[in-house]
Amino acid sequence: MNKEKILSLTDLTMSYGSKKILNGINLEVYKGQIIGYIGPNGAGKSTTVKIMLGLIEGYGGKIEIFGEDIAKGDFSYKGKIGYVPETAEVYDNLTACEFLTFTGELYGLSSENSEKKAFELMKEFGLEAAFHQRLSSFSKGMRQKVLIISSLLHDPDLLFFDEPLSGLDANSVMIIKEILAQLAAQGKTIFYSSHIMEVVEKISSRIILLVEGKVVADGTFEELQEQSAEGTLEEIFNQITGFTEHKQIAERFVGLVSEGSAHD
């Protein structure tokens, strides 16, 4: 494989007030990798992505993207990045057409070009009829598709997908999985986080597990399996994060649900 370095994080730290979110992350990402970035809620996954996009300032350590230190203030690296935010935020009083054309333009595409491309892509997702409807009327899954399109319009080299599959049905998930695989085969680098372990297990060429702002596991799925002697990624995840009480919690929870029942 081509070993071109796309992204590197050196001793990345971040804290809000006295609360430490990231505790020194070291990471190097190479061209064509699909990185599954996983971890429990609040481990700092989204924060890492946001820092890399320059949405959050005041981090410690060094971030290099495409060989450039982003702290230098040159924002042009963002032009080669596609981003799907975790909170599916859009300007929802715009139509899909308007929103996508606008995003394309922000990335420097011409208005006609980005509208045409957006329409073609929407069509592939079976959303051509909704192209001129307002985003406020879209379902969660439709919105997610629009966001995925908006992140790809400018043919980026590096993708940051934060929970890209939320709200999508099983068939759409299959399409997206395939799209990611083919994009990576073309040499694009994909950095994505998800809570659906089965998907991460299947499509990632490398898995990074983050716990309390630290990388605790890093490698291919097979490598992780060897390290931990567990079968599925979900089990590995549970094991590494030291979470074994799910049965007990569920028992207590169900106990509380049936306690003092209203219909007796």
Next chain:
Amino acid sequence: MTDFKSLQVLDYFKPLFLKVGIDYEMMRKILQLKLMMDSRRMPTIFNGSKVKKEGNQFLKSLWLYGLYGLLMLTPFLFFGNDYIFQMSIIFSLLMFILMSSMVSDFSAVLLDIRDKTILHTKPISNRTLNAAKVVHIMIYMFLLTGSFVVIPLVVSIFKHGIVFALIFIIEIVLICCLVVVLTAFAYLFILRFFSGEKLKDIINYVQIILSIGIMVSYQLVARSFEIVNLKISYVFEWWHLLLPPIWYGAPFELLLHQNYSTEMIILSVLAFVGPILSIALYIRLMPAFERNLTKLLSDSSRRKKKSQRMVNLWSKILCRTEEERTFYRFSTLMMRQERELKLKIYPQLGFALILPPLFIFSEIRTRSFEEITSGNGFMFIYFSLLVIPTVVHMLKFSSNYKGHWIYRAAPIQNEAVIYSGTLKACIVNFFLPIFVVLSVILTAFFSLDILPDLFVVLLVAIMVTLIAFSMMNGEVYPFSNAYEHTQDMSTFKVFATMFIIGFLAFLHFVISKIPYGLYGYMILLIVTIFITWRVLFPKKISEVS
């Protein structure tokens, strides 16, 4: 995409933007989109099919600002001979209006956190993005100020000459800058020390105060004409240095009256240096502002549950079933915590609170004090009842109207309790406090003898609430509609309820002439309320036990 007039004007300043390193084309694109979104402020769940009015609501309200300008500012141009005096008053009013409309109308622009994920992830410099934000606000500021001062400005040309008007214009521009920056500072300060929820609450209260302020100033305008003839001359005090409106009054003295005293020079210098310094500071603090914006989403400072003791007590007293109590408590929470609802209802309540005393005070000028206190002036309290239909109508709406699936999903035995619980909460939370305050004021004025009358008024208020509810709300769940439909209230129904209130006031007046008539009326009202309540909210007997 539509091209906006304001952007075409902006194009003339293109070289200026390019000079300071702003990507003009990009900024223009962002602005164009933002303006387009503003013209569709209403989120369309119906995809354009049912939305009646589309268009920039702000632009449509501009003529109203023109009217305020005529009524509130113009009279002061004729106020005495000291320019500094009249202009300081005009600028105080102008700053008040600008500042509060800045907070109420443009906070959405200044505090839009979607910008962060959508715009800041794109290859655009922060400078361009910030410029887009500021220009977006400036466009509106310009329109608003423009329509506000256009009439006084024209009048000032005729009254004081063209030089005066020129100074006026320049100062208005300076004031606009100052106001934008001051508002941003205020937000910065609040966000630094409080949570985002607190800021939203503060914005909410400013909005409410603004609407009440405008309504009251309406009433006061007439009076302002009377003091125009007064002769007051200006005397400088050191603390005037802290009041921006006075800074802006000074240049008129300096340039037109050739008053070259030290204080006038200092004040005039402040007028020019103030905005420039604050803009410089603003640019420096912008990153800190953006950082703090992320706090908007958090509600971190709240940990403890608020005490519900009073609410629980009232619900125990007023509601018969546990189900009704649940809805009473729910409605109370909605009424207290939904900002949009408060924004629509509190100004009405403020109006109800202010109207009767205002009428009584204006009576004082024409008649003697004794004459009034022994008369029927307390009947002015009926004017307060006029807001009841609007308030009741508003209970149908909520900005979180989508949550109303819960009414359908929950196994509610008797749907009538939803309405009765809400109405009871409305009476206790909204009408009762106003009524108590008014009663205290009125009894202080008219002696305790009017207590039976006031009690009758309270009963009538409850009656009107019921009438308004049955006429306007029908079978619509409370808090279940989007605000876009608030205009659905037909004028006929509004007039009908007004007529009913008028009639009831008249009836009260007539009956109070009959000995003991008032007590009979009281009993009659109680019985009617009791029966109406039962008819409107029947106790459904549940067959399954």
